[in-house]
Amino acid sequence: MPDEHEISRRTFMARGAAAGGAVVLAGAAGTALAACSSSPSGTTSTTAAPGSKPGVGTGTPVQGGSLSVGLLSEIDGFYPPANHWDTSGYIYAQCLYDPLMAIAADGSIQPYLAESCTPNATYDTWTLTLRPNIKFNDGTDLTATVVVNNFTALKASLLTGQALTQVVSCTVTGPLSLEYKLQGPNPDFTAGLPTQVGYVVGQAMIDQYNAGNVTATPIGTGPFIFQSWLPNSHFTATKNPNYWRKGLPYLDQITLKPIPDTIQREATLKTGGVDMIGSTDPDTIHRFQGQPGYAVVDSATGVIGEPSMAFIMLNCVVAPTNDLRIRQALAKATDQTTVQRIFGGGFGKPVNGLFLPGSPYYSATDFPSYDPAGAKRLVAEYKAGHGTPSLQLLTITDPRLAQVVQIIQQMWQQVGFEVTISQIEQANLINDFIAGKFQAATSYQFGAVNPDLNYVWWSTTTAGAVGTIALNFPRNSDPVIEQNMLTGRHTTDQATRVKAYQTVNQQLAKDLPYIWLVQYIFSEVATTKVQNWANPILPNGMPGYAFDEGIFSPTAIWLAK
């Protein structure tokens, strides 16, 4: 069945809560201070060196050819201030536009359209200087004025405005330079610029939107030029002959085809309908890994920062999950290993928090291990004062997830809970999260390179009562987390930052707003004729982050003869 409603997609963020804007940042960003590749080995290629790694090109690049890619989902438009970009959305954007900054393979934020972005001594003013001689595909120049006009549109947008609340002003200081003034110091300000708010579109496109033409033809500086788009069918872009990165792109044309159903997407790859596909189903990896003629890259390893994580979210302000004993009992009753076997396709490893071993922020935590006897004791204790704990487990209408949820229901019932399952549409689930109208719910989230981007999800300032809008969905209002998130944001000392985020991670394991289940895995499969799709090189020569949450860059891809 179609898996377009998988909670694994960024749609969770982008089309729901996302209207909240700050979430636009949450999926992909980095930090200039934290180089935290958790596990750079394995199938994922994160280095630039040519070799035999999947997705890393060997031999001399070949000019020409047409690439067709099967995507998980469709984009809803190409205008950064107005449209909701999920994993697929960013792939479209990578074809047409360039970001101001980009994430390097070491997790640092490096200039892309920008030549530099530097702070003042107090980190509350940042000066960005653009590279010279870059043109949009309509022939106009990339100037500081255009970037500021982009910023103005982004700031005014309901969607993206929240992501820029810390920016008080953005002003032109020269033909190619501009200045961001922030509300306060932020040594990590550039972390947001590789995301949706950092992609720059041409002035004519902004003007058309402002004039009410919300379906204006995309204008960008990117490696490809928009040719046609038949929503839910295909999108075609052709090589930008005047691309500012000389010699790139190699391809003459790229076609993106949204194919929601995983099996159909795989069948289309096998039958030659596309050359590459993305997937969030770990079984895709099993089906293609080792198959002659195909190369597979996945996000099981090589994560920079934190992985996307699947979990059960517990509401900390409604009964019975507002009782810490209940949250502890639920966590102890949940057999992570069994869930990982079913849902993680065998790729899951024990998780005790948001960070994986190898990340500097990883540390031992008090996250409860599987202990049904201990869970029973806690339930009995609760029962003595409040009666049998009864709760509803919300989930989305996804067959793979439904299987997991039923098993979790059995686990919880075995220790004394009364559990009912309710399946609803994803959009409604997100609305329930925002309003706090749930007790326990399946979810998927995070995956940020920079832990600071989780502030909006964990802050006491974004928690609220049931019925009010709150981006701290579980409404876990913990001053220790707040204090350490702010410390992590403002400090310039890496040791202090590491300690702060480790403390946050440990505190989450104590508060238990989330029962961590398994790392969520993205994968990309390509025929072997597709070369160099997981080996981006940044304009300054540094290797880029190769497979950020399923996003790949088409700029340096070539097709073997």
Place this chain on the structure above:
Amino acid sequence: MGKYLIRRFLQLLVVSFVISVLVFMLVHLLPGDPTTQILGANDTAANRAILLKQLGLNLPLWHQYTIWLSAAFHGNLGTSYLNHESVTHILATGAPVTIELIIISQVLAFAVAIPLALVVSRKPNRALDNVSTTTTFGLLALPPFVVAPILVAVFAVGLGWFPATGYTPFNQAPITNIHEMILPSVAITAGSIAVYFRLLRSDLITTLQQDFITMARSKGLSNRRIMWRHAFRPSSFSLLAAAGINIGSLIAGTFVVELLFALPGIGYALVEAVNQRDYLVVQGISLVVAIAFVVIQFIVDFVFTIVDPRVVRE
């Protein structure tokens, strides 16, 4: 015949009016508030008030309805809040795909069901009849979402005869278009073949027992002529009625096949809109699909008058 058609047309107008009211009300009766979905985390009182005004949701229902209906008559069914496309554009983009899918599938269904029914009805309960009846019974039990993956596994992945997914507009590459549409059409066709075959076979068997058939045989007419000229026409009422309902249902009912084969049709657009609570799109597509269904029934009624003029007198 004129009066009959006028009466039918007036009924069509009444039904269309009722449909428009129901479609309009349906979205308002759905649980949840569309503004919540549209605004998401920006769902503040001030933003909601602005949006309610923009969408006209602060007006009395009857006023909203008249505005909506008036706009619909002018071809303005609103704009998707999600991708800012006009609903008319979404329909114009999706309709050719869905209509082509329906046409090919129904042509295939008739091409298989009618000759087969004509052959087996001459000698019912023989081997061929039993095999055909059993097979079509099985086809009835196979929904498109089961048939589609099987077709893809066998004819796309296995034999490589057809692409697994994809859509190229007919006007861009007709051959490629037909090639891509075969598998999705066959996935829909299976159920239609079963229904059409079983109805026509049953009616033909009854018709072949009528006196006028005996008379035709006694006059020495060939079996072919008897079947096509004398038996088929009076046996086709149920087939026509079923085809009318089936084709009408398929307008939005192809969504499973459209999703599986990544075809950008009306059904696909409708499901996307429902999932995203893009309620103007849901409203617009539902209205057009429902009206199209009624119009198809009107056309079927008209065809009835040609097939059997007694319908008018009755």
